[in-house]
Amino acid sequence: MSGVRVLVGTRKGAFILTSDSNRDQWEVTGPLFGGWEVYHLKGSPVDPNRIYAAPSSGWFGQTIHRSDDGGKTWEPVGNQFTYEGFPGTHGSHDGTQKPWQFKRVWHLEPSLTDPDTVYAGVEDAALFRSVDAGQTWKEFEGLRGHPSGASWQPGAGGMCLHTILLDPSNPQRIFIAISAAGAFRTDDGGKSWTPINQGLRSEYIPDPTAEVGHCVHRIAMHPSTPDVLFMQKHWDVMRSDNAGGLWHEVSGNLPTDFGFPIEVHAHEPETIYVVPIKSDGEHYPPEGKLRVYRSRTGGNVWEALTEGLPQSDCYVNVLRNAMTVDSLDPCGIYFGTTGGQVYGSANAGDSWKAIVRDLPAVMSVEVQTLL
Numbered sequence: 001m002s003g004v005r006v007l008v009g010t011r012k013g014a015f016i017l018t019s020d021s022n023r024d025q026w027e028v029t030g031p032l033f034g035g036w037e038v039y040h041l042k043g044s045p046v047d048p049n050r051i052y053a054a055p056s057s058g059w060f061g062q063t064i065h066r067s068d069d070g071g072k073t074w075e076p077v078g079n080q081f082t083y084e085g086f087p088g089t090h091g092s093h094d095g096t097q098k099p100w101q102f103k104r105v106w107h108l109e110p111s112l113t114d115p116d117t118v119y120a121g122v123e124d125a126a127l128f129r130s131v132d133a134g135q136t137w138k139e140f141e142g143l144r145g146h147p148s149g150a151s152w153q154p155g156a157g158g159m160c161l162h163t164i165l166l167d168p169s170n171p172q173r174i175f176i177a178i179s180a181a182g183a184f185r186t187d188d189g190g191k192s193w194t195p196i197n198q199g200l201r202s203e204y205i206p207d208p209t210a211e212v213g214h215c216v217h218r219i220a221m222h223p224s225t226p227d228v229l230f231m232q233k234h235w236d237v238m239r240s241d242n243a244g245g246l247w248h249e250v251s252g253n254l255p256t257d258f259g260f261p262i263e264v265h266a267h268e269p270e271t272i273y274v275v276p277i278k279s280d281g282e283h284y285p286p287e288g289k290l291r292v293y294r295s296r297t298g299g300n301v302w303e304a305l306t307e308g309l310p311q312s313d314c315y316v317n318v319l320r321n322a323m324t325v326d327s328l329d330p331c332g333i334y335f336g337t338t339g340g341q342v343y344g345s346a347n348a349g350d351s352w353k354a355i356v357r358d359l360p361a362v363m364s365v366e367v368q369t370l371l
Contacts, residue, residue, distance in 0.1 A: 004328065230272050
């Protein structure tokens with residue numbers, strides 16, 4: 001079937017929203033993993049049947065599940081039901097190595113070329129890879145071993161590695177972002193990592209222009225221009241034209257430059273989307289109006305997209321992983337809110353429709369294009 005499969009992670013389970021290429025009528029499946037927090041689930045870009053999910057609970061801990069039939073059935077993979085689910089170690093004060101524990105998986109990123117390879121970004125701030133469809137995992141030790149690692153601090157949501165971008169033109173290059181350490185890049189397949197935060201300024205840290213310590217909320221990239229990165233920071237929307245070597249602000253005429261998600265149009269590398277919220281203390285839209293802002297110029301000049309979105313008494317938030325785009329033409333845009341709504345646009349944001357309402361608070365929204 002030609003169409004899309006929208007994957008929604010929530011505080012109380014996961015949901016799958018399916019439509020044909022018109023993206024007008026939707027079938028809703030779920031909840032999957034009912035009652036469990038699902039911070040993220042994402043499908044393989046090369047196998048439409050493969051989906052990875054990261055449900056967790058206070059009782060069983062963090063788990064990883066895999067579906068090989070588009071989400072109809074799920075199999076637990078790896079060492080489940082324990083916070084020691086990934087084979088990582090860290091040094092203790094007595095010099096011995098002990099199992100490394102983490103709180104949750106924030107982001108799963110399947111390989112662009114191999115359905116059995118998948119990356120996991122976790123809290124506290126580490127990156128893992130599996131090459132056997134989630135059965136075993138190996139940490140990229142050079143990241144947490146970076147000389148700046150001891151100075152990393154958690155953001156309000158924890159010290160989470162929440163963004164993983166794979167460069168389609170260079171399999172050795174990966175971009176990641178950590179709250180609140182900043183953005184990093186590897187050019188050697190994960191052996192070594194370079195902070196890419198020059199040009200960022202954060203007044204809330206001791207040195208506002210420090211090499212690390214910035215609360216990066218999300219970074220985005222168009223696959224055709226992998227050296228051009230866009231960032232939604234804890235205040236400021238930023239852009240880099242040299243793979244993170246230097247950033248400059250492109251907030252322009254936004255009503256506020258605080259927010260969490262940022263996305264790039266599937267076919268227009270200079271068209272980007274953000275969802276501003278009022279402030280770091282008031283996580284809801286300015287004036288109670290839910291507005292997606294679009295720039296067709298790579299930043300600085302922004303237009304509010306409001307048709308079909310509530311323009312009064314709306315006080316929801318849109319979290320960092322809760323916005324995505326499909327690859328159909330015209331490009332579809334999707335986002336979920338902490339109020340449990342998932343909105344979709346089948347015309348690049350010109351108009352919106354609530355695909356589903358009254359879900360638990362939405363943590364993540366991803367999409368698979370079905371051809």
